[in-house]
Every structure is written in C-alpha cells, then in structure tokens.
Amino acid sequence: MLDAPSSSPRLALVSEDPLARGALARALSDQAEAWTVVAAGTQEELEAARGEPPDVVLWDTGLRLEEGAAPDLGAPVLALVADEAAGELALGAGARGLLFRDVAPGMLGAALHAVARGLTVFEPGLSHVRAAPRSTAPSGAPGPDTLTPREREVLGLLAEGLSNKAIADRLAISEHTAKFHVNAVLAKLGVQRRTEAVVRAARMGLVTL
Incomplete structure (x- = not known):
C-alpha cells in the first residue's frame, strides 16, 4: 500500500x-x-495558461476521443476513458494510467496517488489495453508515405490557406486536434512554418498549388 503524501496533492482537472x-x-x-485542484478547464485553456505544474493530471477524455496528445502540464496523466478504443488512444497520447469514466471515487483517488508517484495504473477491465500505434517520421528525407491519411487531408487544407479553426470546422474535429495534426505535418516535412510546409509538399508532389 502506498504511503500517504506529506501534503495535499496538487491536481489539474482537464x-x-x-x-x-x-x-x-x-x-x-x-x-x-x-485534494488541491490547482487548475480546471479544457485542455486548450490549461495548456495556454501554463501555471505551476501540478503533481498529477486527471484527464477526462469524454465519450469520444480523437487522436491527439495528452494534456502537457508538466505532470503524469491519469486518463478516464469510455471504452477500450479510447484507452488505446489515450495510452498512445501519453497517459500513464487508465480508468473507466464511471470509476468509484475511492479507486480514482488511489489511482491518482499512484500515477503521481510515477506508477502505471490500469483498471482491471483495461489491463490488456495497449497503446495504439502512432506514426513516426523515419530518418532521412520525408517522403509521400510519411504522412498519415488524416495528415494528408490537413496538408491539403493548409495548401488552401485555411487556419487551424477552419481546418477543424472542415474536418469536424476540435481545434486542438487540428493544431496537433498541423504540428505533426510541419515536423514530418522538417519545416517551421505553414507556408514552408506547402512549398515543400508541392515540390514533393503531395499537393498542387
């Protein structure tokens, strides 16, 4: 059994x-x-505010989790998921623990303590879940097969000059997820700016200007 913490643990609730x-x-x-809730809000709000890091982050992924990154608040993340598919995505996004969204408060508290101490926690019904594979950029120059189908869609919309919000609206995803995909496209193409990504993609035959 884990020892009780010496002070009230600091929690960010996303x-x-x-x-x-x-x-x-x-x-x-x-x-x-x-528990000391030092921050509570949406992922975009808390990452923008970027205050003092908490001891642990509790991330409610909602009823439907899209591909993206776990909250980056400088602390390990415990994810609450609706099903096994969401659990796979949450693990791949960087979560250190998984619980179902209807978890009992006592189990939730114990799991938060464990994750705050660097442990990995799985609810029994999720113990077999493994992280969904994520695309990684290969070494050397990127090629057409580097980008996922979704990233190719985003790249095409970048070539149209759309903002992150407009991309999100077009693809029916959150603005945060659109930003994640845009950043992934820039990284895989080895550029810093959106215009550079479009120019490089055009030279590679990925988009037509």
Missing part, C-alpha cells in the same frame, strides 16, 4: 465538459483526504 469537471471535483472533495 475535461471539455464543465459538468464532468464539476462532478469529478465533487467526487474528490467528498473523500477523507483533501
């Missing part, structure tokens, strides 16, 4: 749904040991 954030905060406050 969820796109304000009702879910409120329910989780109440569930943790009802426990005998107090």
